[in-house]
Amino acid sequence: MSETKEKIVSMADKLIREKGFNAFSYKDISEPLQVKNAAIHYHFPSKMDLGIEVVEQEIRSLALNTEKWKKLPEDEQLAKFCNVFRKHCNNGNVCLMGSLAPDYETLSPEMREKVHEMAAAIVEWVTGCLEQGRKHKRFHFKGSAEDRALLVISNLQSSLLLSRVLGPAAFHRISRQLLADLGA
Amino acid sequence: MSETKEKIVSMADKLIREKGFNAFSYKDISEPLQVKNAAIHYHFPSKMDLGIEVVEQEIRSLALNTEKWKKLPEDEQLAKFCNVFRKHCNNGNVCLMGSLAPDYETLSPEMREKVHEMAAAIVEWVTGCLEQGRKHKRFHFKGSAEDRALLVISNLQSSLLLSRVLGPAAFHRISRQLLADLGA
DNA sequence: TTGTTTACTTACTACTAAGTAAGTACCTTG
DNA sequence: CAAGGTACTTACTTAGTAGTAAGTAAACAA
Numbered sequence: 001m002s003e004t005k006e007k008i009v010s011m012a013d014k015l016i017r018e019k020g021f022n023a024f025s026y027k028d029i030s031e032p033l034q035v036k037n038a039a040i041h042y043h044f045p046s047k048m049d050l051g052i053e054v055v056e057q058e059i060r061s062l063a064l065n066t067e068k069w070k071k072l073p074e075d076e077q078l079a080k081f082c083n084v085f086r087k088h089c090n091n092g093n094v095c096l097m098g099s100l101a102p103d104y105e106t107l108s109p110e111m112r113e114k115v116h117e118m119a120a121a122i123v124e125w126v127t128g129c130l131e132q133g134r135k136h137k138r139f140h141f142k143g144s145a146e147d148r149a150l151l152v153i154s155n156l157q158s159s160l161l162l163s164r165v166l167g168p169a170a171f172h173r174i175s176r177q178l179l180a181d182l183g184a
Numbered sequence: 185m186s187e188t189k190e191k192i193v194s195m196a197d198k199l200i201r202e203k204g205f206n207a208f209s210y211k212d213i214s215e216p217l218q219v220k221n222a223a224i225h226y227h228f229p230s231k232m233d234l235g236i237e238v239v240e241q242e243i244r245s246l247a248l249n250t251e252k253w254k255k256l257p258e259d260e261q262l263a264k265f266c267n268v269f270r271k272h273c274n275n276g277n278v279c280l281m282g283s284l285a286p287d288y289e290t291l292s293p294e295m296r297e298k299v300h301e302m303a304a305a306i307v308e309w310v311t312g313c314l315e316q317g318r319k320h321k322r323f324h325f326k327g328s329a330e331d332r333a334l335l336v337i338s339n340l341q342s343s344l345l346l347s348r349v350l351g352p353a354a355f356h357r358i359s360r361q362l363l364a365d366l367g368a
Numbered sequence: 369t370t371g372t373t374t375a376c377t378t379a380c381t382a383c384t385a386a387g388t389a390a391g392t393a394c395c396t397t398g
Numbered sequence: 399c400a401a402g403g404t405a406c407t408t409a410c411t412t413a414g415t416a417g418t419a420a421g422t423a424a425a426c427a428a
Contacts, residue, residue, distance in 0.1 A: 002375065022207040023290045025415065036377055041417060043375090094286050101345035102283045105276075106207045112349075119349045147361045154342030154358055155335060161285035162338055165296075165303045174338055177331045181365075186405065209385060220407055225387060227405090371428080378421075385414070392407075398400095 005043045007033050013054045017093035021051060021103045048108040051100075055114040058096050059121055066125050074133030078152075078182075081126070082175050085156045089171040094160040097122070123149055130182075140183035152178060189227045191217050197238045201277035205235060205287045232292040235284075239298040242280050243305055250309050258317030262336075262366075265310070266359050269340045273355040278344040281306070310336055314366075324367035336362060 008029055015024035026037040026047075044050035065084070069077045088095055100107070100115050107115065126149035133139035141148050159174035192213055199208035210221040210231075228234035249268070253261045272279055284291070284299050291299065310333035317323035325332050343358035 004375075019290050020204065020206055020286045022204060023287060026417090027414085037416080038378080038418080039376055045417085047416070092289075097349070098342070098345065099286045101348045102204045102278050102286055103207060104348045106203050116349055119346065123350070143361055143364070147357050150343070150346065150354055150358050151339060151361055154339050154346055157345065158282070158338030158342035159334070161282065161341065162303065162334065164285045164288045165281070165300055166307070170334055173331050174334050177327055177335055180327070188405075210387090211384080221386080222388080222408080223406055226407095229387085231386070369428100371426105373426075374424085376422085376424100379419090381416105381418075383415075383417100386412090388409100388411075390408085390410100393405090395402105395404075397402085 002043075004033065004035060004039060008035075008040055008043060008050070009053050009057060012050050013057065013096075014093075016051070016054060016096065016099050017088065020099055022106060046108075048111045051107070051111050052114050055096065055100070055111070055118050059114075059118050062118075062121055062125065073138055074129050074136060075138045075179075075182075077129050078126075078133070079179065081129075082156065082179070085160060086171065086175070089160055089163050089168055092164070092168075094164060095157055098157045098161050122153055126152055133182075141181070148182075152182075186227075188217065188219060188223060192219075192224055192227060192234070193237050193241060196234050197241065197280075198277070200235070200238060200280065200283050201272065204283055206290060230292075232295045235291070235295050236298050239280065239284070239295070239302050243298075243302050246302075246305055246309065257322055258313050258320060259322040259363075259366075261313050262310075262317070263363065265313075266340065266363070269344060270355065270359065273344055273347050273352055276348070276352075278348060279341055282341045282345050306337055307333055317366075325365070332366075336366075 011029045011033060012024070015028055018024075019028075026040050029040055030037045040050065044053065065080070066077075069080050072080070085095060097115070097119060104112060104115065123146070127146045130139055130141070130148050130152070131145040134141065134145065155174055155178050159171045162170040162174070195213045195217060196208070199212055202208075203212075210224050213224055214221045224234065228237065249264070250261075253264050256264070269279060281299070281303060288296060288299065307330070311330045314323055314325070314332050314336070315329040318325065318329065339358055339362050343355045346354040346358070
């Protein structure tokens, strides 16, 4: 991948989290990178192709991270996961899912499919983490692990959204309570 | 308020929830209502003015609803509140906060202020409901009522987002678990 | 050395966006 | 009945938007 291409993807990622997929334009990428908009179209024929690449990168990044955390106790794995969100919160950004879900209906079928894939991957990992963690007495909760995973994910996701509006304290209060509830 | 004006606001509300504030255009409103785009500008000089009206209507609607529920036991009040979200879920839509928070940075200061006002109103009501409900032994939870309220709100909000991507079952699973956790 | 591919730029198109100025039909009120 | 406001339409501007066709400079390959 050329250096420019990488920069385009990372700028698009930033812009999606900052302003939303439908609110950024090629100018927002081409100007700071000092390239022409045609350079973006060279690497990504359409805006959706660019969006798909951003989501794919996020899926790869999740796989990489969870692989790295594999040998830690489950409560520490989940804390690491929370920290990824915390970083976005500190930058004033929301997560990809939180940004793309409201725009879901405006996305191409291919991009929707990728977003779905990302959501499924997140749910799958958190479910596994909770399930194993409960078995190892690292977590204590009632109900199915998958239901609990949905709760955890929705809390993290939405706390970033609320932080946008109510200030970053919202994220910290929610994530702290969240981990406390799991007896972590 | 003229009939057209009311229809414009309710169409804008629908479009914000469906596609997001930055993804709908005046054409999306003017065409189905069979008016010209200038008619929208007559009632709302700018798109932000229209957005502000939508948010104000939501704030009024919350006040009206909660007033109506006032005499019910707190767990039933919260169930009613959940039902408002459930309706949006069944229509495949997200809530206003969930839609506007990702776009927050692209909004005018006046509209941001209104969104903030809406968020504060929601947090205030849920906090009060939980606090009173705990006092009346209708809810059982640890920690401050406001922290818990943030958790509840973020779950409801985000479950609509996840439902978009993963299907409506996500909402039902999350909201059921949510109420169960409160011992409601 | 010549041909090909990569990674762009230049210069453009077609379209859509929000927004506006001026005109008009229809009420309402003195 | 005249004056003025309300609720629009007609017709337009300005400023983007994503996307494209054609050209080019440099690296690489035969």
